[in-house]
Amino acid sequence: xxxxxxxxxxxxxxxxQRVTLRCSPRSGDLSVYWYQQSLDQGLQFLIQYYNGEERxxxxxxxxFSAQQFPDLHSELNLSSLELxxxxxxxxxxxxxxxxxxxxxxxxxxxRLTVT
Amino acid sequence: AQSVTQPDIHITVSxxxxxxxxxxYSYGATPYLFWYVQSPGQGLQLxxxxxxxxxxxxxxxxxxAEFKRSQSSFNLRKPSVHxxxxxxxxxxxxxxxxxxxQLTFGKGTKLSVIP
Numbered sequence: 001x002x003x004x005x006x007x008x009x010x011x012x013x014x015x016x017q018r019v020t021l022r023c024s025p026r027s028g029d030l031s032v033y034w035y036q037q038s039l040d041q042g043l044q045f046l047i048q049y050y051n052g053e054e055r056x057x058x059x060x061x062x063x064f065s066a067q068q069f070p071d072l073h074s075e076l077n078l079s080s081l082e083l084x085x086x087x088x089x090x091x092x093x094x095x096x097x098x099x100x101x102x103x104x105x106x107x108x109x110x111r112l113t114v115t
Numbered sequence: 116a117q118s119v120t121q122p123d124i125h126i127t128v129s130x131x132x133x134x135x136x137x138x139x140y141s142y143g144a145t146p147y148l149f150w151y152v153q154s155p156g157q158g159l160q161l162x163x164x165x166x167x168x169x170x171x172x173x174x175x176x177x178x179x180a181e182f183k184r185s186q187s188s189f190n191l192r193k194p195s196v197h198x199x200x201x202x203x204x205x206x207x208x209x210x211x212x213x214x215x216x217q218l219t220f221g222k223g224t225k226l227s228v229i230p
Contacts (some may be wrong), residue, residue, distance in 0.1 A: 002158065017173065033217060043205065043220040056215035090158060094216065104218060106159040 004107035012113045018079040018100050020042065021110045025072055025093030031055070032074040033094070033104060038048055038087040049074055081114045088112075117142040117208050121221035122150030128196050129229045136191040136224050147190040147209040149218065150180055154202045162204075165189060176200070201228045 003026035013019055013024075025032050034046040036059075045058035049068035060066075066075040078085060088102040088111050117140045128134055140146055147166050151159040163174025170182040180191045190207060203225045207218040 004162070016160055020182070029194040035218075042222045043218075045219070048217055056217055058217060092159075092218075099193055102216075103161050103215075105161070106151075106157075108158040 001104040002107065003095050004091060004105050005062040006089075006107035006110050008110060009108065010111050010113075013081060014115055015081055015083060017081050017114075018050065018077065019081065019112065021076040021078070021089055021091075023074045023076070023091030023093075023107060023111075025074070025091075026105055029093035029095045029105070030072065030095045032068055032072070034060075034074070034076050035090040035092065035106075036087045037062075037090060037109070038084075041089075046076070078112070081112075083114050086112055086114045117146075117210055117219050119206050119208050119219055119221035121204075121206055121224050123224045124222070125227065127223045127227040127229060130198050134191075134193045134196045134200070134226070136204050136206075136226070137186050138191065138221060140189060140206070140208045141187065142208050144147075146189075147203050148180075148182060149209065150174065150178070150189075150191050150209045151205045151207060151220075152176075152202050153205065153223075159205065162191070174215045196226075196229060197227055198228045201226055 005024045007022045031052045033048045035044045046060040048056040052076045088109045090109045092108045094102045094104045120139045149164045150162040162178050165182045203223045205223045206221045
């Protein structure tokens with residue numbers, strides 16, 4: 001158990017819909033990362049938040065957005081869903097400061113199926 | 116931009132045999148390198164990491180990896196594979212620029228173990 005929790009575990013929805021994925025980081029971790037794992041693209045970094053502020057963006061679509069709340073949990077919002085958005089979405093957390101590197105701990109993921 | 120190549124998509128070994136999974140990276144500065152394992156339906160578990168210092172690093176479950184700067188490689192090894200090692204293995208490099216620490220993953224190597 002990494003200490004990172006994600007809900008829901010599975011999500012099935014229709015094209016055009018909007019969903020919210022939730023992540024609670026390990027206790028004390030200030031950084032939250034979102035990754036997408038799909039068969040064709042592999043594991044891709046989407047976005048990172050650090051202590052409530054957006055820190056970095058990767059290959060995240062404009063239809064996707066995220067935020068990190070004062071209690072440090074994060075939500076990834078996916079809208080106008082398409083079949084190609086079906087994937088496993090991982091959240092990871094870490095505790096790092098500038099100049100120091102720490103490993104990321106991954107949650108179990110949310111499997112999104114768009115029909 | 117950084118990149119990670121795992122040349123072997125699928126490897127099959129017999130239980131008790133030795134294992135080496137290859138990983139090559141492209142990164143301008145000193146790389147921070149990781150190996151993660153993903154069992155079916157599970158999240159990503161960190162096996163080991165290289166930040167600096169000794170180029171041979173030990174990880175969990177009897178795995179080790181050797182960093183070779185001249186070859187831009189970070190190969191994962193295990194002297195004797197167990198059936199429970201069957202999983203998918205991902206090599207990753209951390210982008211520590213701009214305070215992000217996001218991970219760039221290889222496409223993964225699926226390991227099958229023959230009893």
